Amino acid sequence: MRKLGISIYPEKASFEENLAYLKLAHKYGFTRVFTCLLSVAGDKEKIVQDFKDIISEANKIGMEVIADVSPRVFGDLGISYKDLTFFADLKAYGIRLDMGFSGLEESIMTFNPFGLKIEINMSSGTRYIENIMSHRPNLENMLASHNFYPHRYSGLSYEHFIKCSRQFKELGIRTAAFISSNAANFGPWPVNEGLCTLEMHRELPITVQAKHLWATGLIDDIIIANCFASEEELKALGEMDREMLSFEVELVDNIPEIERKIVLEELHFNRGDVSEYLIRSTQSRVKYKGHEFVPFNTPDIKRGDILIDTSLYGHYAGELQLARKDMKNSGKTNVVGRIREEEHFLLDFIEPWQKFKLTLKK
Numbered sequence: 001m002r003k004l005g006i007s008i009y010p011e012k013a014s015f016e017e018n019l020a021y022l023k024l025a026h027k028y029g030f031t032r033v034f035t036c037l038l039s040v041a042g043d044k045e046k047i048v049q050d051f052k053d054i055i056s057e058a059n060k061i062g063m064e065v066i067a068d069v070s071p072r073v074f075g076d077l078g079i080s081y082k083d084l085t086f087f088a089d090l091k092a093y094g095i096r097l098d099m100g101f102s103g104l105e106e107s108i109m110t111f112n113p114f115g116l117k118i119e120i121n122m123s124s125g126t127r128y129i130e131n132i133m134s135h136r137p138n139l140e141n142m143l144a145s146h147n148f149y150p151h152r153y154s155g156l157s158y159e160h161f162i163k164c165s166r167q168f169k170e171l172g173i174r175t176a177a178f179i180s181s182n183a184a185n186f187g188p189w190p191v192n193e194g195l196c197t198l199e200m201h202r203e204l205p206i207t208v209q210a211k212h213l214w215a216t217g218l219i220d221d222i223i224i225a226n227c228f229a230s231e232e233e234l235k236a237l238g239e240m241d242r243e244m245l246s247f248e249v250e251l252v253d254n255i256p257e258i259e260r261k262i263v264l265e266e267l268h269f270n271r272g273d274v275s276e277y278l279i280r281s282t283q284s285r286v287k288y289k290g291h292e293f294v295p296f297n298t299p300d301i302k303r304g305d306i307l308i309d310t311s312l313y314g315h316y317a318g319e320l321q322l323a324r325k326d327m328k329n330s331g332k333t334n335v336v337g338r339i340r341e342e343e344h345f346l347l348d349f350i351e352p353w354q355k356f357k358l359t360l361k362k
Contacts, residue, residue: 005032005223028238064093088114107135145176155199165218176221179209181229195225215349251337285318
């Protein structure tokens, strides 16, 4: 099952604030926690104790904590890649290697006796993962996640993101990427201009970011990188269908009851013989065969419109369609609603036979 996660930074907020955030996220079905040892400076004993305390609380409610580290952190804390006792004593679920070793070290770490997960950085686009694989790691203990980027315009391009993600997904490694809360105001670094993996996500609503990542089919887990996401955002993400793409929609005021039911209550899927202009969900025309669908709103069609054919179209009557392109309306098709503007680009992710849902915009 796909997972949702949050991030906590013990040195940037009080124990009480972090604990409250953990519990709130858990309430809405979040199970992963990212935290960062890279940005920590100061009294090492206090730092370690702070991490232990918050990880202990996360473990009590069944959340999996992965700490971001690098070879420098290993050196600063006097840790060997051959002995991960330090992280086991923290009671972490695993460690994320922001910067890697040579490949051999990573493979050895995956055989640690504590069962710690070793999460690999998947944003570099090099043959790093191939090098690790050549050293025969224990794939059961290997995860992968992208970086996040606090500086505006520094996030990954979509093309690079897809290339990197495929490298790991094709090996069967569980993948993760980061999204940015629009309510949060800090992360692990001083710069705070959003905190996402993909640059194109920086200004998008948080649910749209998540839908997009899952729609690629290349990302398993999604983690909010900055703190603190609002309860509204956590709730919205927690209520999302993690396995099926859904669109938030607005309906026209005068939509009849049957048309409303077709939009909101049916499980839709795109026909296999796909159109360049329309996503066609045809089961409603079978279910409501014989019902008279009367024209009531037939303006010209814009990309993102939700359409239902009228009885003037004969056996097409009752078929639901999503407009991929602008089109002339013959006068035989009702425009019954519209997909939320920010989600129009997700229309390009509907494949032949793919299922999808339409839900009222909150």
